[in-house]
Amino acid sequence: MPVNAADVNNGLNDQIVSQTTPAITGKAVDGQIRVLEFVLGSRMTLAQKQVFVKAIIEESKTMTSSQIEDFLEVNELVDSLNKLNRQDAEPVRELLEKDFLMTAKALEKQKDLAATQFLKMRENLGKRIVSFGDTIVSRQSIEAFAEYLAFIANTKNPIWPNELSTNATAMRVRTNFAKYTEDEREALEDFQLTWYLIRAAWQTADAKQKEVWQKNFNRIGLKPGADVTSDNIRAALDTDIYADMLDFATKKGIEAIEWSPKTTAYIW
Secondary structure, X not given: OOOOOEEOOOEEOOOEEEOOOOOEEHHHHHHHHHHHHHHHOOOOOHHHHHHHHHHHHXXXXXXXXXXXXXXXXXXXXXXXXXXXXXXXXXXXXXXXXXXXXXXXXXXXXXXXXHHHHHHHHHHHHHXXXXXXXXXXXXXXXXXXXXXXXXXXXOOOOOOOOOHHHHHHHHHHHHHXXXXXXXXXXXXXXXXXXXXXXXXXXXXXXXXXXXXHHHHHHHOOOOOOOOOOOHHHHHHHOOHHHOHHHHHHHHHOOOOOOOOOOOOOOOOO
16 A cells, blocks of 8 residues: 555554655545545545555645645545535535536646546446446446455455456446346445445454454455456345444444544545
8 A cells, every 4th residue: 555554454544644844644635535535426446545645645745835735724624524514515516526627637638646536436437337227336336346355355465456357347247237136236336335334344343343244254255366256246245244334334423425523534
């Protein structure tokens, strides 16, 4: 991971990420990511966070002190967004999205990593992999699900999916989607939100609780780096595998789309 002390097992702490003046900390990185997620109404995958943080570190090397101070003001924006109710949040989100989109398109021509990442995630959310009735599975959902499969195969040291293995997962889902139960299809829709809460639970639980969840993961029979079968996919979609984790995260004050001011956890 490119961020100091940030991983799927421990989350992101508030140590210094970039030795600037003033320093950019994990809290500021988390805030920047959260604002982007708020604007897009979704959650980043681990791979997307890696790219975005790499962009922050690279850009910080050429920032002036004034620019860094502006960058760190994101924490004030996060606090203000936390106070919005749903009715007031939507017009704010729309304004920010318009501004972010215009800026990203301009910076994309300069091969700006953060801008490219924003546009790629926006594209993923609109890219339909498969649908059945009212249930739609996007590319963003598939990429999150592929990471989840890698994680439950080896929680301590996951072998994260590359584009080839993610495409293979997408193909298997697309081929068999009509055969899935309604619960399985619905579980896969917007799985990036589910994957975020699974990570949130894992990163805030103690070792004893993780042992209980690990037994559920072991039932699926996935092997690190091995090809994922259609049976593996259906077994991993069983909500009994991770439902308790979603409840655990929610009780911690962590929400699927927005974030709660009650939590101090920086979920990676």
